[in-house]
Amino acid sequence: MSTPGQASPPVLECVEVVRQFGGVRALAGVSLAIAPGEIVGLVGPNGSGKSTLVNVIAGVYAPTSGEVRLDGRRVDRLEPHVLSHLGVARTHQIPKPFASMTVRDNVAVALMFGRISKNLAEARRSAGEYLDVVGLTAHADSLPQEINLHQRQLLELARALATRPALLLLDEVLAGLNPAELDEAVRVLRQIHGGGATIVMVEHLIRVVTGFATRVVVLDRGAKLADGPPDVVMNDPAVVQAYLGREHRARS
Amino acid sequence: MRHGRLAALLALAAALAFVPNVQDATGFPTFYLVYSYFLFFWIAQSTSWNILSGYTGYFSFGQGAFYGLGVYTAGDLLTREGINYFVTIPIAGALGGVLAAAVGALAFRLGSLRGEIFALLTLAVTFTLSAIAQLSTWVDGGQGISIAVPPYPSFLGEYQDLIYRLGLAVATLSVVVAFLIQNSRFGWGLFAIRDEEDVAEELGVPTFRYKMLAISVSGFLGSLSGAVAALQIGYLTPEGVFNLTVPLLVVVMSVLGGRRHWLGPVIGAVVIYSLQERLTNSGLGDWGQVVLGSILVLIILFAPEGLHERLRRQPRRAVASGVALVVATVASGLAGWGIASDWLSTGLIAGTAVLLVGRPAARGSGKRRRPLDASHAGDAAVP
Numbered sequence: 019m020s021t022p023g024q025a026s027p028p029v030l031e032c033v034e035v036v037r038q039f040g041g042v043r044a045l046a047g048v049s050l051a052i053a054p055g056e057i058v059g060l061v062g063p064n065g066s067g068k069s070t071l072v073n074v075i076a077g078v079y080a081p082t083s084g085e086v087r088l089d090g091r092r093v094d095r096l097e098p099h100v101l102s103h104l105g106v107a108r109t110h111q112i113p114k115p116f117a118s119m120t121v122r123d124n125v126a127v128a129l130m131f132g133r134i135s136k137n138l139a140e141a142r143r144s145a146g147e148y149l150d151v152v153g154l155t156a157h158a159d160s161l162p163q164e165i166n167l168h169q170r171q172l173l174e175l176a177r178a179l180a181t182r183p184a185l186l187l188l189d190e191v192l193a194g195l196n197p198a199e200l201d202e203a204v205r206v207l208r209q210i211h212g213g214g215a216t217i218v219m220v221e222h223l224i225r226v227v228t229g230f231a232t233r234v235v236v237l238d239r240g241a242k243l244a245d246g247p248p249d250v251v252m253n254d255p256a257v258v259q260a261y262l263g264r265e266h267r268a269r270s
Numbered sequence: 271m272r273h274g275r276l277a278a279l280l281a282l283a284a285a286l287a288f289v290p291n292v293q294d295a296t297g298f299p300t301f302y303l304v305y306s307y308f309l310f311f312w313i314a315q316s317t318s319w320n321i322l323s324g325y326t327g328y329f330s331f332g333q334g335a336f337y338g339l340g341v342y343t344a345g346d347l348l349t350r351e352g353i354n355y356f357v358t359i360p361i362a363g364a365l366g367g368v369l370a371a372a373v374g375a376l377a378f379r380l381g382s383l384r385g386e387i388f389a390l391l392t393l394a395v396t397f398t399l400s401a402i403a404q405l406s407t408w409v410d411g412g413q414g415i416s417i418a419v420p421p422y423p424s425f426l427g428e429y430q431d432l433i434y435r436l437g438l439a440v441a442t443l444s445v446v447v448a449f450l451i452q453n454s455r456f457g458w459g460l461f462a463i464r465d466e467e468d469v470a471e472e473l474g475v476p477t478f479r480y481k482m483l484a485i486s487v488s489g490f491l492g493s494l495s496g497a498v499a500a501l502q503i504g505y506l507t508p509e510g511v512f513n514l515t516v517p518l519l520v521v522v523m524s525v526l527g528g529r530r531h532w533l534g535p536v537i538g539a540v541v542i543y544s545l546q547e548r549l550t551n552s553g554l555g556d557w558g559q560v561v562l563g564s565i566l567v568l569i570i571l572f573a574p575e576g577l578h579e580r581l582r583r584q585p586r587r588a589v590a591s592g593v594a595l596v597v598a599t600v601a602s603g604l605a606g607w608g609i610a611s612d613w614l615s616t617g618l619i620a621g622t623a624v625l626l627v628g629r630p631a632a633r634g635s636g637k638r639r640r641p642l643d644a645s646h647a648g649d650a651a652v653p
């Protein structure tokens with residue numbers, strides 16, 4: 019299932035992943051291999067299973083059947099905090115900061131409980147680096163309620179980065195941003211990618227990821243509909259037909 | 271800084287341990303030792319509650335279960351099995367920890383047991399223990415248990431001196447544990463759980479293990495304090511031990527004092543117990559429940575952050591509160607209103623009122639807001 023020309027073994031491998039919620043099949047056997055350094059845009063309409071797949075990879079849900087492997091190791095029965103220590107980090111579509119802690123301490127918690135655990139003083143020192151990356155240094159001593167939504171999304175990102183992930187799962191991190199904020203967010207993401215992380219970004223709109231992702235995976239009703247370079251996927255008749263149709267025409 | 275505060279705490283406890291000797295020398299009424307014992311008792315119980323419910327946010331109505339288990343473990347083992355009282359104390363603590371771990375294993379495995387369901391479950395545990403005490407002749411069986419004065423080393427002084435010192439020891443242990451947890455990695459993990467549990471887990475906090483540890487420590491301290499309380503109570507009955515006084519009062523105390531800091535439950539315990547004593551001494555004891563209930567409602571509505579947070583965030587108001595406390599204490603003393611403990615209670619009530627009346631700083635007038643918020647943010651970084 020790997021992209022042609024790819025030499026290194028996959029960071030992440032999903033094999034026939036199925037996840038049922040009662041009678042609803044949110045994921046109906048998804049297989050996916052992601053190589054180090056890829057930026058994968060995971061797109062699809064509402065209810066296509068994007069968020070469920072992210073939750074399965076992050077260990078929040080166990081798959082009903084199928085396997086998830088990280089660097090070849092089976093991880094689909096591990097708890098999220100173990101997966102975090104193995105190098106998986108994720109952000110939430112709706113930011114969920116620790117409300118009683120300052121912006122700096124939000125990041126410090128991630129550092130204290132990271133792969134190499136730090137004490138509070140060390141964690142607070144290092145937190146500054148990650149706030150720098152996302153441009154929140156000026157707000158380090160603010161409480162989350164005192165910063166705006168975009169800044170809270172950046173805080174999500176800083177916190178995820180502070181776990182030093184090998185695989186970063188971004189859940190609609192670009193949603194609801196104005197053009198200036200979008201440029202800023204993309205700059206931050208490029209910098210993160212330059213630092214060596216493999217990125218999977220969930221987006222509702224395919225247009226948002228085409229300029230940034232190296233590969234696009236389209237999900238539809240819990241199954242993989244298309245997988246390949248953005249320009250190829252964008253022009254895939256099945257994708258245009260099933261998902262992009264209306265929107266793509268409307269925008270071009 | 272942290273070591274300094276810890277040393278100050280221990281020095282204060284050590285000094286308080288000599289109060290009975292001062293009593294021997296000066297002959298002030300034994301009543302004050304009893305009064306102090308109850309302060310220690312409530313400090314220990316509300317601190318125990320707060321380590322679980324304040325730090326992790328899992329609101330428990332089950333403090334009575336840990337407390338009652340401790341009371342009956344010490345009472346039964348001492349009077350029925352003839353076991354050395356000083357051995358029954360750690361046994362009671364250990365059993366409290368085990369009971370708590372069992373409740374935790376049930377509640378925390380099922381992720382859906384958050385919020386009010388957790389509170390109800392812990393309350394149900396209290397009622398179950400009460401029923402067992404009522405029915406089992408091995409525990410009580412309904413006739414009640416008279417606690418005989420256990421043998422103890424003579425250097426511990428009179429019987430009331432012994433109870434005072436044991437109460438002080440358990441309260442000190444509880445507060446020191448709460449202090450150490452708050453300043454540790456474990457404590458930060460608990461705060462992260464309180465704020466956003468799922469995120470905490472995803473960032474690497476082993477949430478299940480941490481919650482288990484928190485509830486076990488809470489159960490251990492609650493039962494330890496119960497084992498000491500058995501001596502003070504003297505005559506145990508299931509209704510007297512497993513009623514709602516302890517589970518409700520620890521909530522009122524911790525919420526009033528503030529749940530986010532180890533000092534919160536200490537402040538709350540001192541204020542609420544003093545208030546209750548003042549009401550009783552004024553012949554208004556029956557109104558106590560009404561007053562406490564009203565206080566709880568008012569705090570939750572108007573000052574959910576608690577007294578400690580207000581003292582820290584509003585230095586000017588803290589000073590005013592201190593002045594009110596001293597003035598009211600001295601004034602009621604000069605007026606000869608009751609005895610010395612009543613004067614202090616009046617002072618505490620006045621000081622608390624000054625802290626609670628009016629709006630908190632965060633919602634205050636525009637100009638002052640920024641610097642106060644900023645200083646608070648800085649403080650929050652150094653609890």
